[in-house]
Amino acid sequence: MGIGVSVFLLAVGGILSFAVSDRISGxxxxxxxxxxxxxxxxxxxxxxxxxxxxxxxxxxxxxxQRRYEE
Structure with a gap:
């Protein structure tokens, strides 16, 4: 997981935790x-x-380094 995906998950999680007040059954x-x-x-x-x-x-x-002797 890259930095971009991590920031995206943080943002979506923050929105779901603090901004959404809808209710879904279960x-x-x-x-x-x-x-x-x-x-x-x-x-x-x-x-x-x-x-x-x-x-x-x-x-x-x-x-x-190789030395060649003649």
Missing amino acids: VDLTVVGYILMGAGALGLIMAVLITSQRSRATHTSVTE
């Missing part, structure tokens, strides 16, 4: 919103951690 939209916000926050943290790990990685190249 579904608590407030709880669904909190679950979506939790998933978005977890995804955002994971995306940032993976991105920061990738930027700290170092790459080394090994070159081999």
